[in-house]
Amino acid sequence: MPKIECTCGNIIGLSEIPSPNQLLIISDENFDEVYADCIDPDKLYEKFNIVAKCKVCGRLHVFWNGFDKDPIIYKPE
Ligand SMILES: [Zn+2]
Structure with a gap:
């Protein structure tokens, strides 16, 4: 999964290894x-x-069940 689109519209690139966008x-x-x-x-x-x-918005997209499942998205308060 080289990139995902955030709810805010920002494209989060994940193809770099190591990735600056990945925790x-x-x-x-x-x-x-x-x-x-x-x-x-x-x-x-x-x-x-x-x-x-x-x-951009600080949302965290957590792949609790691997990349083949949708992530749970957490938004900062
Ligand atoms: Zn965002």
């Missing part, structure tokens, strides 16, 4: 599970949820 979040439980094994970057990366941040 990574992980639950404490998942981090603990992976960290206990080792520091395998690929294994750790699989546990992250991808977050695309809109630089």
Whole structure:
């Protein structure tokens, strides 16, 4: 998924690696599970949820279930 369109109309590019528009979040439980094994970057990366941040409005598009599902969008108050 190289880009997504924010609700505000801004196009969020995600094709750069690493991407300046992409954040990574992980639950404490998942981090603990992976960290206990080792520091395998690929294994750790699989546990992250991808977050695309809109630089215009600040909305966060969180892909809780992978890129093939629609993200949940969070808007700053
Ligand atoms: Zn936006």
